Amino acid sequence: MPMTMNERPLSPHLQIYKVELPMMLSGLHRITGIALSVGSLLLVAWIESAVYSAEAFAVLSRFLGSFIGQLILFGWTFSLIYHSVSGVRHLIWDTGRLLEVAQINSSSKIVVAVAIVLTVLAWILGGGFPGGVL
């Protein structure tokens, strides 16, 4: 390896930073994005089964009603709502606003709180939680 390569400054690795809420949320935005991408397979499967096959729709409904299915649906609900709320903050950042460290710390807490409240609200309005599998 040539000398010049060794003398180049290295960008700090992920492990060097202290774990803080804003960086966790940045990662969570991507993770929920990936989850939603995979979830789109489920969404299309739901549409196809509803339109084309009563049997397939019944099988999918039974799966979604099971504990694992409910867990997936709950994760999907949270991912969609969190990614949207966090996405709004990203759009605000894109306009150059709320970029001070203190603002990023406080808006991080707001994003988490709003996402959790809306997820629980959506789940209860949809008939989940009390008495159900989830």
Added chain:
Amino acid sequence: MNHRYRTPLSVARGLGSSKDGLGHWWKQRMTAIALLPLVVWFVVSMIALAGQDRVHVLNWLHAPLHAVVFSLFLVMSLYHADLGLRKIYEDYVQARWLQLSSRIATDFAAVLLGFAGVFALLRQAFGG
């Protein structure tokens, strides 16, 4: 040799991981903005449809407004997901061949899911 006649900018251009950026960045934001009202509509609709049987779902999908907005939500979601996944491959997949084949596979999957989904939605809207 040729280097002497090129400006520093032209030498540096395209050396980033993504090769281009503004077009992708802009599309990502535009699809995000379009998705905000669509996501609200989708969540409210899914709450209303939760626990309903297939006949109810099919009747709901039969309404033109529902078919159109659902199609928009699906297409925008897949487009936005495709753009986001491309960024993730660029950031985390080192091997160029794997990055490119992941991107192509994702593009194909997104188009396939979009066509299959919209076709089913339209079929239900027109027939059903």
